[in-house]
Amino acid sequence: MxxxxxxxxxxxxxxxxxxxxxxxxxxxxxxxxxxxxxxxxxxxxxxxxxxxxxxxxxxxxxxxxxxxxxxxxxxxxxxxxxxxxxxxxxxxxxxxxxxxxxxxxxxxxxxxxxxxxxxxxxxxxxxxxxxxxxxxxxxxxxxxxxxxxxxxxxxxxxxxxxxxxxxxxxxxxxxxxxxxxxxxxxxxxxxxxxxxxxxxFITAVRDGWPLALEAAAAGSSFAADAERLGVVTAEVHTALQQCMPSREATLGDIVGFVAGWHQRLAVAMSDVPQLRELRPEIEAVYDAAREAPWPALQRIHGDYHLGQVLRRASGEWLLVDFEGEPLRPLDERTRVDSPLRDVAGMLRSFDYVVGSLRNTTPAAAAPASQAEEDARAEWAHDARAAFLDGYISASGIDLREHRALLDAFELDKAVYEAMYEARNRPTWLPIPLAAVAYLVSPERAAKR
Structure with missing residues (x-):
């Protein structure tokens, strides 16, 4: 005993x-x-x-x-x-x-x-x-x-x-x-x-992650579902803005966000040496966000991805698990934040769908052909674009005006993912590293 x-x-x-x-x-x-x-x-x-x-x-x-x-x-x-x-x-x-x-x-x-x-x-x-x-x-x-x-x-x-x-x-x-x-x-x-x-307890629903994974594996478009998800995400953001505290972002808020991004990058580079080569380009994206227009700060989901949404048989989406990242201090998870953090989290989730297909393919299977890789990339592009279209239509916020800021939030998320994968699943590290490389590329910069 x-x-x-x-x-x-x-x-x-x-x-x-x-x-x-x-x-x-x-x-x-x-x-x-x-x-x-x-x-x-x-x-x-x-x-x-x-x-x-x-x-x-x-x-x-x-x-x-x-x-x-x-x-x-x-x-x-x-x-x-x-x-x-x-x-x-x-x-x-x-x-x-x-x-x-x-x-x-x-x-x-x-x-x-x-x-x-x-x-x-x-x-x-x-x-x-x-x-x-x-x-x-x-x-x-x-x-x-x-x-x-x-x-x-x-x-x-x-x-x-x-x-x-x-x-x-x-x-x-x-x-x-x-x-x-x-x-x-x-x-x-x-x-x-x-x-x-x-x-x-909601019955007759399915988790968004396996739904998207099945669609991508079958080569079926997920755009309609992604657009509806963008709409409901914006509707929940609007509801939270109306029933919980919100305010305009101050210079102090903006400096705090940017400092946090730089700090996470410094920590991540110790685990992911590949990020060191891109540090100047990453920091340039972060610094550009300081000068970008910022939407109002409000309460958000805080840990938003396809595993945090459920789809009814009728096609309606539900959002669950508003706890945020449980290991983060509670005072950080209860502050007003930028809704673009949630948007960026979902965009990264669509990328992870196609990345996970590559990483979970049985070893005995033949590697995907270039045509298959291109089709998967197109699947993610279409899902991301549809999600943004749905969000814009329901929120009235033209995310194109916030492209530089949204890229910074997505880049910060990808840097965090790179650190996580290096520590826990090294074979998955290419997924976030590819996103980091694209987000700091001249090709992407030309679209801002």
Whole structure:
């Protein structure tokens, strides 16, 4: 038998949502709240643990169910046995916990059967979709930050405004803690943040990434879908501008954006030496953006790509996962930003579709012919152009007037992608490097 933290240490290192891949967690308990439940053999402990092995230390939300026995069929969710002889289980898979969290979210449901979505990485989604009641999903935030999570705030605002391009919000749950390990000043001041929320679960939809990938592999145009996606993206941006704070970009804002781009480039060059040769051209694109016209700053999606959109059978698109990049500090993810960041993210996603086809082709298959490569490039060009056409038509913002700025945002994204691929998937590095080379080329400059 081991302590609760020892049990969690081994188990967390194997979870998809644990951010410190390849590293052994060093856990410190920050808080532990016991929830009552109606199962006589179960106790619910909602824990916050700080992983001090990461830099900066990450705070994780880990709800567990403690039992005196191991119920039949629960072995796959078993965490360990603690020093008190209790068996610990992942609460997301235990009905004692799922019943209680629904109650705490203020939701009543007669059919309490649930399942855990297997495709997520940074969070855990518990889906209730049996019986005649409307399906819903409870998302557990695994990485927790002090403050209001944008996934809750933005989707709640859009729901309140009547926007139907996001799933309808049903409730959220916060907690409070005191954590000297998470503060440079070792403060004993209490902090609070979201740990879970519920929203409607949309059925009969498909993820945008495999849809686009299938179309590109088959040589089928994706332009109509991309144009509709551009329209709904602009509509959501407009709705966010109307129901959340927005303002004109100041000189200080612009200087801050450009400085951030330069800083990311400096970091990326240590991982991607190929970027050093293009540094003057990259910096010239960044510096030109300082003099370009800037649209108003507002709240945006923040991590926008084809994996963050769902298409109904009717062809309508839905936007999901407004959390932004979970590893970025929360204060960065809750600031007003440029809508062009979202636009650039989706443009990069179309490029990645055709790039991934090249990288996932079986080794035994013959390399694509030049004609096939040209057709794939044309597919991406058409999808990108259609997306921009849809966005322009719905937003009233002529992105052609912001071409220099949009190129800078896309270039910054491609530089980040190059750093990521060099660290994690070196064989994919040519995808972002090709984008960087094009965006700084005389051919592209002539179109600005």
């Amino acid at each position: 081991h302590s609760t933290l020892e049990c969690l240490t081994d188990w967390m290192s194997r979870q998809r949502w644990y951010a410190g891949k390849g590293r052994v967690p060093h856990l410190v308990q920050v808080s532990r709240v016991e929830w009552q439940c109606d199962d006589d053999d179960a106790r619910i402990a909602v824990m916050l643990v700080r992983d001090t092995a990461s830099n900066p230390p990450s705070l994780y939300h880990v709800p567990v169910v403690l039992r005196s026995t191991i119920p039949r069929g629960s072995g796959r969710t078993f965490i360990g046995r603690d020093e008190h002889g209790d068996y610990l289980f992942d609460a997301a898979h235990d009905e004692a916990y799922t019943r209680e969290i629904l109650s705490r979210l203020g939701l009543q449901r007669s059919d309490l059967w649930s399942r855990v979505h297997t495709g997520e990485q940074s969070n855990t989604s518990i889906i209730f979709d049996e019986g005649d009641e409307a399906p819903l999903v409870v998302k557990l935030f695994r990485l927790v930050h002090a403050g209001e999570n944008p996934d809750v705030v933005l989707q709640s605002a859009l729901t309140a405004a009547g926007n139907r391009s996001v799933p309808r919000m049903l409730g959220s749950l916060s907690t409070t803690w005191v954590d000297p390990h998470g503060s440079h000043t070792h403060s004993d001041e209490p902090a609070s943040g979201h740990i879970a929320f519920a929203q409607e």
